[in-house]
Amino acid sequence: MDPSERIAQQFHESIQAKQAALNHLRPAISQAGLAMAECLRRDGKILSCGNGGSAGDAQHFSSELLNRFEMERPGLPAVALTTDSSTLTSIANDYAYEQVFARQIRALATPGDMLLAISTSGGSPNVVEAVSAAHDRGIRVIALSGREGGQLAGVLDERDIEIRVPAQATARIQEVHLLVIHCLCDLIDQQLFGDQRPT
Numbered sequence: 179m180d181p182s183e184r185i186a187q188q189f190h191e192s193i194q195a196k197q198a199a200l201n202h203l204r205p206a207i208s209q210a211g212l213a214m215a216e217c218l219r220r221d222g223k224i225l226s227c228g229n230g231g232s233a234g235d236a237q238h239f240s241s242e243l244l245n246r247f248e249m250e251r252p253g254l255p256a257v258a259l260t261t262d263s264s265t266l267t268s269i270a271n272d273y274a275y276e277q278v279f280a281r282q283i284r285a286l287a288t289p290g291d292m293l294l295a296i297s298t299s300g301g302s303p304n305v306v307e308a309v310s311a312a313h314d315r316g317i318r319v320i321a322l323s324g325r326e327g328g329q330l331a332g333v334l335d336e337r338d339i340e341i342r343v344p345a346q347a348t349a350r351i352q353e354v355h356l357l358v359i360h361c362l363c364d365l366i367d368q369q370l371f372g373d374q375r376p377t
């Protein structure tokens with residue numbers, strides 16, 4: 179296959195993954211966006227975590243909240259748990275890599291906060307531990323996952339919301355995750371600041 183055909187195939191697969199996700203995920207995304215808006219309205223904050231590309235997604239989400247998404251509005255409280263290398267390396271060194279997010283959640287989370295837990299496989303032990311820590315602190319979890327949901331699906335409770343992308347390839351799941359994150363930001367802004375969209 180020549181490069182041009184490979185590129186066309188990647189685009190085609192990405193479009194297909196998004197198309198397949200649309201109706202499947204619409205109710206869960208809507209529920210999650212409204213829950214996040216309510217959390218922020220009540221002065222809660224949203225913590226986020228993930229590994230690799232999902233660490234980038236966790237940071238992408240928190241920066242859309244802290245700075246802004248598409249409209250002019252005040253910054254909203256969010257913390258990506260993936261950015262402080264001193265904290266991450268010391269927790270991994272002194273305890274275990276599985277604890278890098280959980281220990282931060284136990285220190286930072288207060289009642290009414292939420293956790294956005296991102297894992298394409300649902301199998302990353304540190305993301306699974308993060309969910310347990312969130313539950314210990316009494317905070318709700320929005321889980322962004324894929325494939326068969328992994329261990330993450332098994333540790334969610336009835337208050338949590340699972341947004342599981344119906345795809346198998348990590349890259350495709352990540353591409354849908356980013357779109358879901360933008361939908362969540364859009365719903366949060368609409369719920370808190372009204373319907374206007376940038377021209």
Ligand SMILES: O=C(CO)[C@@H](O)[C@H](O)[C@H](O)[C@H](O)COP(=O)(O)O
Nearest residue numbers: 229230231232297298299302348349
């Ligand atoms: O971005 C990519 C591959 O596309 C990788 O960095 C990927 O995020 C890493 O392999 C992660 O460790 C995978 O973790 P997870 O999504 O299964 O929780």
Ligand SMILES: [Zn+2]
Nearest residue numbers: 231348349352
């Ligand atoms: Zn990637």
